[in-house]
Amino acid sequence: MKVLKFGGTSVADSKSLSHVVKIIKSSGNQKQLVVVSALGGITNLLIQMAENASIGKTDFQDIIQIIEKRHLDPILHFIPVKNQSEVISFLKSRLNELEELIESLHTLGEITPKSLAKVCSFGEILSSKIIFHILKHSNFDVVLKDSRELLFTNELNEREVINHQKSEQACISYLSENSSQIILVPGFIASDHNGKITTLGRGGSDYTASLLANYLNVASLEIWTDVSGMYTANPNLVLQALPIPRLSYHEAMELSHFGAKVIYPPTLQPLIEKEIPILIKNTFDASAKGTKIDNKGTSEGVNGTVVKGVSHIENVALINLEGSGMIGIPGFSKRLFECLSLKKINIIMITQASSEHSICIGVRMEDAQEAKKAIDSQFEFEISLSKVDPAKVELNMTNVAVVGDNMKKHQGISGKLFSSLGANNINIKAIAQGASERNISIIIDERNTQKALNTIHESFFETQTKELNLFITGVGNVGGKLLEQINQQRDYLLENLRLKVRVISLSNSSKMILADTPIELDQWKENLKNSSLKADRQIFFDHIKKLNLRNSIFVDNTANEGIAAEYNRFLEHNIGVVTCNKIACASTLSNYKELKKTARKFGTPFLFETNVGAGLPVIDTLNNLIASGDEIHKIQAILSGSLNFVFNNFTSNNSFESVVRSAQEEGFTEPDPKIDLSGVDVARKILILARESGFELNLEDIENQPFLPQEVLDTSTNEDFFNGLKKYESHFQSILENASNKNCRLKYVAQLEGGKASVGLQEIDPTHDFYNLEGSDNIILFYTNRYKNQPLIVKGAGAGAEVTAGGIFGDIIRIGKS
Numbered sequence: 001m002k003v004l005k006f007g008g009t010s011v012a013d014s015k016s017l018s019h020v021v022k023i024i025k026s027s028g029n030q031k032q033l034v035v036v037s038a039l040g041g042i043t044n045l046l047i048q049m050a051e052n053a054s055i056g057k058t059d060f061q062d063i064i065q066i067i068e069k070r071h072l073d074p075i076l077h078f079i080p081v082k083n084q085s086e087v088i089s090f091l092k093s094r095l096n097e098l099e100e101l102i103e104s105l106h107t108l109g110e111i112t113p114k115s116l117a118k119v120c121s122f123g124e125i126l127s128s129k130i131i132f133h134i135l136k137h138s139n140f141d142v143v144l145k146d147s148r149e150l151l152f153t154n155e156l157n158e159r160e161v162i163n164h165q166k167s168e169q170a171c172i173s174y175l176s177e178n179s180s181q182i183i184l185v186p187g188f189i190a191s192d193h194n195g196k197i198t199t200l201g202r203g204g205s206d207y208t209a210s211l212l213a214n215y216l217n218v219a220s221l222e223i224w225t226d227v228s229g230m231y232t233a234n235p236n237l238v239l240q241a242l243p244i245p246r247l248s249y250h251e252a253m254e255l256s257h258f259g260a261k262v263i264y265p266p267t268l269q270p271l272i273e274k275e276i277p278i279l280i281k282n283t284f285d286a287s288a289k290g291t292k293i294d295n296k297g298t299s300e301g302v303n304g305t306v307v308k309g310v311s312h313i314e315n316v317a318l319i320n321l322e323g324s325g326m327i328g329i330p331g332f333s334k335r336l337f338e339c340l341s342l343k344k345i346n347i348i349m350i351t352q353a354s355s356e357h358s359i360c361i362g363v364r365m366e367d368a369q370e371a372k373k374a375i376d377s378q379f380e381f382e383i384s385l386s387k388v389d390p391a392k393v394e395l396n397m398t399n400v401a402v403v404g405d406n407m408k409k410h411q412g413i414s415g416k417l418f419s420s421l422g423a424n425n426i427n428i429k430a431i432a433q434g435a436s437e438r439n440i441s442i443i444i445d446e447r448n449t450q451k452a453l454n455t456i457h458e459s460f461f462e463t464q465t466k467e468l469n470l471f472i473t474g475v476g477n478v479g480g481k482l483l484e485q486i487n488q489q490r491d492y493l494l495e496n497l498r499l500k501v502r503v504i505s506l507s508n509s510s511k512m513i514l515a516d517t518p519i520e521l522d523q524w525k526e527n528l529k530n531s532s533l534k535a536d537r538q539i540f541f542d543h544i545k546k547l548n549l550r551n552s553i554f555v556d557n558t559a560n561e562g563i564a565a566e567y568n569r570f571l572e573h574n575i576g577v578v579t580c581n582k583i584a585c586a587s588t589l590s591n592y593k594e595l596k597k598t599a600r601k602f603g604t605p606f607l608f609e610t611n612v613g614a615g616l617p618v619i620d621t622l623n624n625l626i627a628s629g630d631e632i633h634k635i636q637a638i639l640s641g642s643l644n645f646v647f648n649n650f651t652s653n654n655s656f657e658s659v660v661r662s663a664q665e666e667g668f669t670e671p672d673p674k675i676d677l678s679g680v681d682v683a684r685k686i687l688i689l690a691r692e693s694g695f696e697l698n699l700e701d702i703e704n705q706p707f708l709p710q711e712v713l714d715t716s717t718n719e720d721f722f723n724g725l726k727k728y729e730s731h732f733q734s735i736l737e738n739a740s741n742k743n744c745r746l747k748y749v750a751q752l753e754g755g756k757a758s759v760g761l762q763e764i765d766p767t768h769d770f771y772n773l774e775g776s777d778n779i780i781l782f783y784t785n786r787y788k789n790q791p792l793i794v795k796g797a798g799a800g801a802e803v804t805a806g807g808i809f810g811d812i813i814r815i816g817k818s
């Protein structure tokens with residue numbers, strides 16, 4: 001014989017009940033005891049109706065109609081028309097009885113535990129009767145037995161507890177007298193010592209099945225739900241959560257205590273006593289293996305990890321009692337727990353410092369104020385003498401538990417847990433771990449719940465796959481190429497680097513897309529064009545902060561000064577920043593230092609490789625030299641791909657203005673080409689290299705030797721700028737002629753030596769490394785202790801949307817690999 005329990009959405013409607021019938025039929029001729037709960041959602045409707053009636057609301061008629069319709073649907077679907085009248089009459093009769101009971105609650109204006117139990121019992125009474133007739137008319141050999149005649153309770157400490165001796169005798173006696181193949185029993189309800197109806201609490205139908213399995217000493221208990229077993233984490237919050245194939249009783253108990261709602265803790269105790277295995281199966285996918293819970297469990301969980309699952313309880317309050325008067329004084333803990341016990345306040349978690357200076361407990365948030373009041377009253381005398389501080393309460397917390405029987409045999413579990421949370425700026429408020437090390441419990445801020453669960457799950461259960469969540473502003477030439485590259489390389493990164501790169505939000509100067517899940521990159525242009533959201537930097541930032549995803553990265557592909565000024569707030573909220581916008585790092589020295597300091601303080605990545613040399617590894621090379629103990633003596637560089645393009649293409653046969661315009665059209669210059677030709681852009685780049693080399697310089701410290709006439713520099717629009725270039729064509733031809741007469745080429749050079757930096761146009765002779773630099777390439781020469789005579793050279797394309805996007809993408813990947 002075996003016991004099966006069906007509940008929740010497994011018995012919600014006609015479709016789900018069809019699956020139930022198939023599952024029962026698949027057991028063949030084996031004798032079955034089937035426990036059913038109320039139809040999915042009905043118990044909540046009954047409680048709502050009772051509570052509303054007790055406070056004077058009159059909407060219970062509407063709720064009764066909903067309940068009637070929910071129960072009529074399976075009757076009409078399964079039972080032949082000629083046989084429906086008996087079941088419908090039963091339904092109408094019970095609903096009339098329910099209505100009378102609700103009206104009495106409305107008249108009295110109160111609700112008692114006993115009256116609520118009676119109201120709730122209608123769910124199982126109705127569902128079991130209907131399912132009995134469905135099975136009967138499906139040609140099953142079935143009998144319906146009222147569980148109030150099998151399960152009995154006694155009152156203990158104002159609580160109803162099972163009378164095991166009486167209940168076991170009743171079950172064994174009934175089974176010995178009954179020969180039906182299927183015995184159908186309503187769950188959740190029982191009889192108290194006065195013969196009145198009572199209920200078995202949350203998860204009561206599971207508990208009913210567990211008790212019957214114990215009394216009848218069956219081979220196994222099958223609990224059929226709407227999920228394929230117990231999961232490694234809540235699948236509603238962790239999309240990558242996986243079913244756990246096998247658990248020990250103790251592991252299941254820990255996970256269920258900490259919020260895994262597939263099974264409730266009381267269900268396990270009767271099964272542990274007789275070592276009866278539990279199978280948790282999916283009604284809607286009967287072929288799925290589900291989860292087996294038994295005395296042994298397994299030494300390893302999903303993907304070979306000793307951690308079996310992560311569970312959590314929300315709406316927790318943390319209460320801290322501390323004071324010097326607690327140290328070395330016996331009885332403080334006893335008094336604390338006793339005063340809470342008298343108020344029937346359950347303690348979720350306890351932790352105490354070895355100094356005995358403080359005790360910290362976690363309780364349900366609804367109990368927090370009552371708990372504080374009880375504690376302060378208990379220690380009123382000590383508080384008056386300032387030996388103990390009044391209890392401090394922190395609300396809106398979540399208790400997260402990592403569970404596994406064999407964690408104590410493996411080093412590094414705690415370290416892995418704490419380091420993964422720390423890397424995502426998730427602060428742990430309290431920690432508790434028993435000597436068995438079966439459970440490591442932590443308290444965190446509730447707003448970090450989903451982020452923490454995903455972070456922990458990624459660390460322990462996923463095949464070293466790291467998820468990067470991108471929030472991109474600026475989707476023009478560079479941003480568009482970046483999205484193209486991400487879309488193209490997505491599968492490669494996942495397969496070879498175990499990186500899952502997801503673009504969550506996009507923004508340009510006029511519109512934005514704010515999503516909760518990854519944006520489809522094949523259609524991003526169309527979706528952004530059709531978006532009704534106007535671009536708003538504050539809303540964009542608030543959206544990132546609200547989502548609070550792990551490994552969040554803000555990507556700035558603009559040259560916007562306002563956006564650059566906001567990096568610090570991203571870094572403070574553990575949102576990484578990757579940028580090709582050099583304004584921030586070339587702003588005031590104090591701002592540059594503050595950005596670096598904030599990034600270090602919060603452990604937040606701040607990468608700006610593309611500030612110098614587009615996709616070339618210039619800053620990375622410089623940082624590696626310094627980190628490895630080398631010292632920078634001199635840097636010589638051509639850092640403007642646009643200026644190199646201009647002077648490589650400027651000849652006596654074309655005009656300077658036409659070459660500059662061509663550079664702008666091909667995307668080599670900034671939108672305002674004067675930024676490039678004035679030397680400001682190059683000055684910013686050498687300033688960044690100087691700062692990364694350890695020199696404390698500001699932009700005004702860079703000696704800028706302009707080659708543009710002042711009148712051209714003073715223009716305010718691009719058209720005026722180009723007109724100015726035409727006007728001074730002879731000036732530019734003269735510069736070119738002077739260089740040509742010396743067999744030199746014109747190059748715009750940046751130099752850093754002895755803590756001083758300069759930028760300017762220079763005549764380069766054929767012996768210099770810069771002489772043959774073609775197109776829009778950049779070149780950087782590093783002279784150091786190790787590279788004294790022959791410099792370390794970094795050379796390559798230093799401008800263009802594709803290489804810049806590639807550099808930004810490289811920084812994103814670098815964060816993923818860190």
